[in-house]
Amino acid sequence: xxxxxxxxxxxxxxxxxxxxxxxxxxxxxxxxxxxxxxxxxxxxxxxxxxxxxxxxxxxxxxxxxxxxxxxxxxxxxxxxxxxxxxxxxxxxxxxxxxxxxxxxxxxxxxxxxxxxxxxxxxxxxxxxxxxxxxxxxxxxxxxxxxxxxxxxxxxxxxxxxxxxxxxxxxxxxxxxxxxxxxxxxxxxxxxxxxxxxxxxxxxxxxxxxxxxxxxxxxxxxxxxxxxxxxxxxxxxxxxxxxxxxxxxxxxxxxxxxxxxxxxxxxxxxxxxxxxxxxxxxxxxxxxxxxxxxxxxxxxxxxxxxxxxxxxxxxxxxxxxxxxxxxxxxxxxxxxxxxxxxxxxxxxxxxxxxxxxxxxxxxxxxxxxxxxxxxxxxxxx
Amino acid sequence: xxxxxxxxxxxxxxxxxxxxxxxxxxxxxxxxxxxxxxxxxxxxxxxxxxxxxxxxxxxxxxxxxxxxxxxxxxxxxxxx
Numbered sequence: 001x002x003x004x005x006x007x008x009x010x011x012x013x014x015x016x017x018x019x020x021x022x023x024x025x026x027x028x029x030x031x032x033x034x035x036x037x038x039x040x041x042x043x044x045x046x047x048x049x050x051x052x053x054x055x056x057x058x059x060x061x062x063x064x065x066x067x068x069x070x071x072x073x074x075x076x077x078x079x080x081x082x083x084x085x086x087x088x089x090x091x092x093x094x095x096x097x098x099x100x101x102x103x104x105x106x107x108x109x110x111x112x113x114x115x116x117x118x119x120x121x122x123x124x125x126x127x128x129x130x131x132x133x134x135x136x137x138x139x140x141x142x143x144x145x146x147x148x149x150x151x152x153x154x155x156x157x158x159x160x161x162x163x164x165x166x167x168x169x170x171x172x173x174x175x176x177x178x179x180x181x182x183x184x185x186x187x188x189x190x191x192x193x194x195x196x197x198x199x200x201x202x203x204x205x206x207x208x209x210x211x212x213x214x215x216x217x218x219x220x221x222x223x224x225x226x227x228x229x230x231x232x233x234x235x236x237x238x239x240x241x242x243x244x245x246x247x248x249x250x251x252x253x254x255x256x257x258x259x260x261x262x263x264x265x266x267x268x269x270x271x272x273x274x275x276x277x278x279x280x281x282x283x284x285x286x287x288x289x290x291x292x293x294x295x296x297x298x299x300x301x302x303x304x305x306x307x308x309x310x311x312x313x314x315x316x317x318x319x320x321x322x323x324x325x326x327x328x329x330x331x332x333x334x335x336x337x338x339x340x341x342x343x344x345x346x347x348x349x350x351x352x353x354x355x356x357x358x359x360x361x362x363x364x365x366x367x368x369x370x371x372x373x374x375x376x377x378x379x380x
Numbered sequence: 381x382x383x384x385x386x387x388x389x390x391x392x393x394x395x396x397x398x399x400x401x402x403x404x405x406x407x408x409x410x411x412x413x414x415x416x417x418x419x420x421x422x423x424x425x426x427x428x429x430x431x432x433x434x435x436x437x438x439x440x441x442x443x444x445x446x447x448x449x450x451x452x453x454x455x456x457x458x459x460x
Contacts, residue, residue: 198434300445307448362441 065324069129071317075240075310076131077147079111083235090116093235095151099124099133101141111145149247152239156225160218164188195220199365203372212371215258219251220364227309227356231349242359243309245302252302255367263374297370301363308359312352319345396457403450410443 026034081093094112101107104123113121116128120136127134135141167188171177176185200209200216226241241247271289274282323341327334418436422429 300449303449303452304441304445307452308444311448311451358437358441362438362445365438366442 065321065328067318067321067325070321071314073131074317075243075313077149077240077244078131079114079126079133079145079147080116081148081151081235082238092116095146095148097124097133097143097145099141099143099145101135101139103139104135104141148239149241149244152226152229152236152241153247155236156222156229156241160221160225164221191220192217195364199361199368203365203368204375205372208375211262212258212368216364216368219255219367220360223251223305223363224357224360227360228353230309230313231352231356240309240313242305243313245306248302248306251305251363252298255301255370256298259371259374262371264377266376266378267374297366301366305359305363308355312348312355316345316348316352319348393458396454399457400451400454403447403454406450407444407447410447411440414439414443 079095079097081095083091083093085091094110097107097109097111097114099107107122107124109121111126113119114126116126119125123136124133124141125136126132133141133143133145163184167184170182170185175182176189181189195216196209196213200213203209204212223242229237230240230243231237271293272286274285274289277285319341323334323337326337414436418432421432
């Protein structure tokens with residue numbers, strides 16, 4: 001099956017190159033048809049790379065399809081960035097491995113030394129089951145490598161810095177203030193205005209919101225951009241940053257620290273001594289308030305974002321892997337299931353686009369609401 | 381002993397999947413009620429439909445968050 005499909009993307013690329021200049025001369029209906037068709041074709045590319053990958057040699061149980069391994073392999077962090085696979089060979093970007101072991105000291109080397117988990121280097125091996133580095137003598141080690149997640153986070157930070165410093169410089173020089181905004185300023189101004197008018201001001205008040213705008217804006221754009229990167233099937237995408245509980249926990253922790261640092265006496269007073277509540281109920285209410293405010297709110301923020309993105313990625317991967325499950329039953333069933341699966345995957349991708357933006361908005365909105373509750377002045 | 385472990389693992393996976401399904405049920409009912417309330421309000425007062433739309437999306441995302449807690453618990457039941 002893979003022999004038939006390995007020539008398919010090249011044929012399409014050639015087709016695209018030959019027809020590109022004439023695209024504008026076609027009717028709108030034909031343009032739409034070609035776009036939808038090429039979207040179908042483009043989105044079947046990751047499926048092809050997965051086809052080669054599972055034939056490469058991770059054959060457990062007599063060459064059976066390892067569904068769980070495939071799904072978690074694509075969701076997990078890794079020490080190399082997989083671009084594609086070609087005729088059984090993996091094309092990856094190897095990333096630096098930094099390991100500190102109390103017995104062996106600090107080691108820094110490229111993960112290509114591991115040869116995708118088949119070789120041992122400097123007393124360390126790459127465990128192919130869970131992608132983690134282990135010492136051959138079983139000693140404890142601290143893995144502080146620059147993995148896929150770290151590189152993608154740095155890339156998105158660079159993108160944000162580049163974009164927003166350019167736009168800010170433009171504003172500083174007067175374009176967009178004394179004249180009409182130009183170029184990227186238009187789009188970014190709309191989003192920043194939306195965050196200010198619908199998220200910051202209603203929750204924090206007109207006089208206090210400005211202090212928190214940088215935090216809210218960074219949060220929103222960071223989550224949105226990283227969600228979008230998670231949906232591109234090749235580098236700089238092909239990474240699952242916000243679907244990683246560690247990352248979302250740290251985001252929630254940052255929000256928690258900001259909330260605590262800016263909370264006032266009124267907030268703590270209401271938590272430990274809610275007014276207008278009889279004493280007996282206070283014994284129940286105060287622990288509930290404490291746990292709800294200090295534990296559940298940040299944890300819910302973290303888990304909500306993690307679960308949404310993780311679930312989206314898992315569903316898309318499962319639907320595409322269904323092709324292979326059907327294919328292992330019979331070749332015809334696999335090919336026949338192809339349009340169904342790809343149609344559903346395209347729909348899921350559209351839904352994921354929506355979820356990417358909505359989850360960023362929800363995280364930012366709830367952070368603003370909770371910080372607003374913590375900085376509220378008493379009104380009698 | 382091995383039959384029992386295999387059976388228990390199967391039951392754990394089944395429990396996880398059923399739990400996730402029930403969570404999805406809860407999400408469906410919840411978001412449906414939010415949509416119903418929002419649509420009725422928009423029908424009564426079309427000029428505030430922008431406000432209503434953003435609040436509806438906010439409330440829907442909160443309800444979906446809770447449903448996804450259930451899905452995570454289901455995944456944990458299968459994996460752990």
